[in-house]
Amino acid sequence: MKKVLLIVLVVLIAAAAYFIVAKPRIEIHITEEQIQTRLEKQFPYERRHLLFFKTVFSEPRVRLEKGSGFIGVGCSISIFLTGVETLKSKVYAETDIHYDPKTGSVYLINLKLKKFELQGLPAETEKIIREIVGEALLEIFTIKPVYQLDKAGRTGRIAHAIFKDIKITDGMMALVFGL
Numbered sequence: 519m520k521k522v523l524l525i526v527l528v529v530l531i532a533a534a535a536y537f538i539v540a541k542p543r544i545e546i547h548i549t550e551e552q553i554q555t556r557l558e559k560q561f562p563y564e565r566r567h568l569l570f571f572k573t574v575f576s577e578p579r580v581r582l583e584k585g586s587g588f589i590g591v592g593c594s595i596s597i598f599l600t601g602v603e604t605l606k607s608k609v610y611a612e613t614d615i616h617y618d619p620k621t622g623s624v625y626l627i628n629l630k631l632k633k634f635e636l637q638g639l640p641a642e643t644e645k646i647i648r649e650i651v652g653e654a655l656l657e658i659f660t661i662k663p664v665y666q667l668d669k670a671g672r673t674g675r676i677a678h679a680i681f682k683d684i685k686i687t688d689g690m691m692a693l694v695f696g697l
Contacts, residue, residue, distance in 0.1 A: 546667070546693040548624070553589070553664045553691070554580045560662060561593065565654050570600040571647075573654060584688040588612045589626060591659050597636075597647060609634045611655055617693060619681045622667030624693070626659045665691075 562576040574596045581590035592610040599605065610633040613626035631652050636644050683694040 544695045548665050548691045548693070550580055550582045550689045554578070556664050560658060563658050567650050572598050573651060575654065575658060582686050582689050582691055584686065586686050588614055588686070589691070591626065595651065605636060607634060607636055609651065609655065611659070613659060615684045615691070617681055617684055623663035624665040625663050629656050629659055631655065
């Protein structure tokens with residue numbers, strides 16, 4: 519009996535040492551194209567503002583830059599103002615990434631508008647439009663997940679319990695799971 523206990527103890531110690539030293543981990547790689555495809559399902563996105571203008575967001579773009587820690591997102595915007603010619607612009611923002619282990623979902627959060635050019639409008643009107651476009655972008659890019667793990671799969675079940683980190687590599691997002 520003592521021999522069996524000793525063997526079990528040695529096996530447990532060896533297993534613990536392996537997990538401490540080897541730090542086993544799983545990485546799930548999500549390509550820029552996968553995120554792009556998911557976002558395209560949300561476009562075109564139309565939003566009416568008060569009675570005098572509406573915005574239409576189209577042509578979403580995603581950019582994953584190595585080592586950046588954020589996702590770049592952008593789209594084209596058409597702004598229809600009553601009594602003014604249709605304005606067209608492009609917008610670019612950077613977002614942080616959040617993984618929700620309960621749902622296995624990856625969300626974009628903390629959207630920061632980096633580039634949005636409007637010309638030919640009074641400063642006060644441009645300021646209002648900027649605020650509204652910023653709110654609409656939050657709604658478009660941050661409410662729905664950009665990726666969802668398959669809960670039924672083995673990786674999904676394990677990953678829900680032991681999430682560690684999100685890394686951005688060139689054109690790819692890696693969800694890192696492990697001890």
